[in-house]
Amino acid sequence: MAPVKNGQVILNEVPKAGIIPGQTTVYREENLDIDATPLNGGFLVKTLTFSIDPVIFGRMKGPPPFGYTLGGPINNLGGGRVLRSEHPSFKVGDLVTGMMNFEEYVVVPAAQASMFETVDSSISLSARMGAAGLSGKTAYYGWKAYAPPSSKGNVCFVSSGAGAVGSIVIQLAKRDGYKVIASAGTDEKVSTMKDLGADVAFNYKTTATKDVLAKEGLINVYWDNVGGATLEAAIDAAAPRAHFIECGMLSGYLGESYHIKNLFMTIPKEVQLHGFIAVGWMEENWGREFRETMPKLIASGEIKYKEELIKGLDKAAEAVTAQLEGKNVGKPVLIVADE
Amino acid sequence: MAPVKNGQVILNEVPKAGIIPGQTTVYREENLDIDATPLNGGFLVKTLTFSIDPVIFGRMKGPPPFGYTLGGPINNLGGGRVLRSEHPSFKVGDLVTGMMNFEEYVVVPAAQASMFETVDSSISLSARMGAAGLSGKTAYYGWKAYAPPSSKGNVCFVSSGAGAVGSIVIQLAKRDGYKVIASAGTDEKVSTMKDLGADVAFNYKTTATKDVLAKEGLINVYWDNVGGATLEAAIDAAAPRAHFIECGMLSGYLGESYHIKNLFMTIPKEVQLHGFIAVGWMEENWGREFRETMPKLIASGEIKYKEELIKGLDKAAEAVTAQLEGKNVGKPVLIVADE
Known part of the structure; x- marks a missing residue:
């Protein structure tokens, strides 16, 4: 040929x-x-x-x-x-x-x-x-590694919640009993996040993140896809010993980054920032569980994408x-x- | 009376x-x-x-x-x-x-x-x-909570290493088998840090932190007392999955803070930042062990201060x-x- x-x-x-x-x-x-x-x-x-x-x-x-x-x-x-x-x-x-x-x-x-x-x-x-691939793994591994089992009233904030990873995180957090706050940049995305089960969904371009977080309570877990000013607002709203799952800093990928000014407050609040990528040790720990679990949850419609x-x-x-x-x-x- | x-x-x-x-x-x-x-x-x-x-x-x-x-x-x-x-x-x-x-x-x-x-x-x-008080507890609890047991060749960097907390951290890290790099702001302090067992001690006002870290190898643990530009240099020099024990950000306490520009790199490097204060849950976990151990080590001269x-x-x-x-x-x- x-x-x-x-x-x-x-x-x-x-x-x-x-x-x-x-x-x-x-x-x-x-x-x-x-x-x-x-x-x-x-x-x-x-x-x-x-x-x-x-x-x-x-x-x-x-x-x-x-x-x-x-x-x-x-x-x-x-x-x-x-x-x-x-x-x-x-x-x-x-x-x-x-x-x-x-x-x-x-x-x-x-x-x-x-x-x-x-x-x-x-x-x-x-x-x-996506949901059964790198995005799903990223959500699943990061959540398994760093989100503490929820106790009643625990709050999780997810930025970029309509994105490939964030949309899965919303659903994992809800399955674990969290109250979920989710942000994105269009009203269409807000509607998607509500469909996925977010308790509070907002458009950060029309509603200030800090106002929503101040109203909806201290956050125990922040799933960070964006970094920058949103991360700063999340530190301000962090509960003592909150876990910040640092998955991405989209806000800084294009052009100038915003450099957060309140990193110091992670000390008195005992916040932990967990940078991670879904490879290596995470794959070893949860890869098999993910392959056995996620495609079934997707096929049955229990996890939407x-x-x-x-x-x-x-x-x-x-x-x-x-x-x-x-x-x-x-x-x-x-x-x-x-x- | x-x-x-x-x-x-x-x-x-x-x-x-x-x-x-x-x-x-x-x-x-x-x-x-x-x-x-x-x-x-x-x-x-x-x-x-x-x-x-x-x-x-x-x-x-x-x-x-x-x-x-x-x-x-x-x-x-x-x-x-x-x-x-x-x-x-x-x-x-x-x-x-x-x-x-x-x-x-x-x-x-x-x-x-x-x-x-x-x-x-x-x-x-x-x-x-000091050594048997809040400074010693801070060093002991933070180290116990977040420094992984050393394997051969592990490197720990301590900023403000001649200070009340840093001077104890140097000794705890050496006792756990780490190679210890320590920085401070005067030559007198450099000499003190060497006496305490630091393998590499330098004056950050006369030698650039990034040059020392580039030469002395990727760091597995950073004990951060100062924040700012030193934290930025430590992120650049961090080994994959390094633990940053965030104890203080002295550099920002007086006047303007320096806002670090490379926080994003904690994601691909999977760096974890552990903000903490030596109270509450830490006291519950290690308070008794500290009271039984530290005064004896000080009395015997095994821990100097x-x-x-x-x-x-x-x-x-x-x-x-x-x-x-x-x-x-x-x-x-x-x-x-x-x-």
């Missing part, structure tokens, strides 16, 4: 403020002979989908190993269909998910095969990018930027091919 | 930047008939000494219950001799320590008696204000200010009377 076009997204330049498609990242096409390209004991995947996460932007800025290699393809959680395989654990036709380079066809080396898993079709592949599908690998940079700008409701998922 | 003079230190005005003796705090004298003043089941203490701690300044600024009441006496850990008692647990002549108003004679109500303890003279009363004695209750405000300005080496202790 003649070589096919293999589109790729390359990190061409470390971003200063935002991503400039065609400059920060470049979409290019190469030819690949998918029947002949050597597998060396690995397998070849036709990419169907990628998870879009804020961490992609963070990794464009940092040096390896956390950051991407300049001049190489960016990568993130993806999913696809096995086209060829020399690996005993993966058969032609399997649906798989794992950390994949942003390419239309990905050769997974044998040494990386253990990082992939085969998945069934009880839930959609796009759900496996929203997603926004973006078509085309060449739209990857725009999709990441739209998420950073808070333009999507729910989980952005890039669709590379339908099958 | 005729009434005696009873000096007191009153919070007269909430400080804006620093303490202005005679304005922020006022030293005044009242008369007290020490033979006749009613005890109502409590006891009367002749004050001998007070612990001087940065928290005194913090409490001048905050509202009750953390802060002091405007117009009332300030208080902190003190020690003295029981002159009269109606309480079964305290006899005339006992040496006692506890949270005491800054007065030459203190009537301890029956309801507060359980917060006091009688002490022996195996170590000096001033040592019970330095102290600076300041004479006169009317010098309380100056003593707090000198500590905030970093003027003392070791623990400042106010001597109210010799016996």
Whole structure:
């Protein structure tokens, strides 16, 4: 068979403020002979989908190993269909998910095969990018690691509560008996957060966060997706010995950050800030539980999710930027091919 | 007996930047008939000494219950001799320590008696204000709660390492097998920190903290007494999953605070910031162990301490200010009377 076009997204330049498609990242096409390209004991995947996460932007800025290699393809959680395989654990036709380079066809080396898993079709592949994927894991692992079991009256505040991670956090907090306060930047998102079970949902662009927190009581857990002024308001409203689960600081990703002024108050209030990323030790502790639990909760409808599908690998940079700008409701998922 | 003079230190005005003796705090004298003043089941203490701690300044600024009441006496850990008692647990002549108003004679109500303890003279009363007192407890509790047991090669960085708390932390970290890096603001303090066992000790005014940390390796534990730019440098030098024990932010107590710009990096590095004060749950968990352990280690010389004695209750405000300005080496202790 003649070589096919293999589109790729390359990190061409470390971003200063935002991503400039065609400059920060470049979409290019190469030819690949998918029947002949050597597998060396690995397998070849036709990419169907990628998870879009804020961490992609963070990794464009940092040096390896956390950051991407300049001049190489960016990568993130993806999913696809096995086209060829020399690996005993993966058969032609399997649906798989794992950390994949942003390419239309990905050769997974044998040494990386253990990082992939085969998945069934009880839930959609796009759900496996979001609620059952990196976003769901981030919510689940962070919550398991750092949210204390609720006692009656405990309050959890979630920022960016209509986002891919925040929307799952709202539901985990409600399942654990918390009163949940959730914020986002549009009225449509406020409505989504209420549907997900938030007791108090507000638009921080039209209602001051500090006023809501002052009224709704001291917070025992703050799930922080945004940092900046919202984090500052949360410290002011923190109950003694509150846990702040530091998942992201979206507010500072684009342009100038706001540097909080009341970090000192974490001392007399005995607040703990837990920075985390859903990898390594967290995967070891809760990965199996997550895989056994979350897809079932999603399939049964007990955990709800929203997603926004973006078509085309060449739209990857725009999709990441739209998420950073808070333009999507729910989980952005890039669709590379339908099958 | 005729009434005696009873000096007191009153919070007269909430400080804006620093303490202005005679304005922020006022030293005044009242008369007290020490033979006749009613005890109502409590006891009367002749004050001998007070612990001087940065928290005194913090409490001048905050509202009750953390802060002091405007117009009332300030208080902190003190020690003295029981002159009269109606309480079964305290006899005339006992040496006692506890949270005491800054007065030459203190009537301890029956309801507060359980917060006091009688002490022996195996170590000096001033040592019970410092290494065996609030400073020692702060170091001991914070270390027990948040420093992971060391594995070979673990590194601990202590700022303000010649101070009352930092000097104990250096020794606890060494006892647990850490490599210890310690910073302070004078060469005399650097020499003290080396005597206490610090592997690397430096003067942050003449050597850049970031250069030392870059050279001496990623830090697994940061004991933070100062906040600000030093905290920022420590985040840059943090090992993955480092623990930051947030004990104080001295650098911001006087005048303008420096607001750190890299708080975001606590997320990819999975750094945890543990704000704490040595009260309540910490006292419950480690108070008994501390009382059984620390005075013996001090008496035997296994834990060393330095102290600076300041004479006169009317010098309380100056003593707090000198500590905030970093003027003392070791623990400042106010001597109210010799016996």
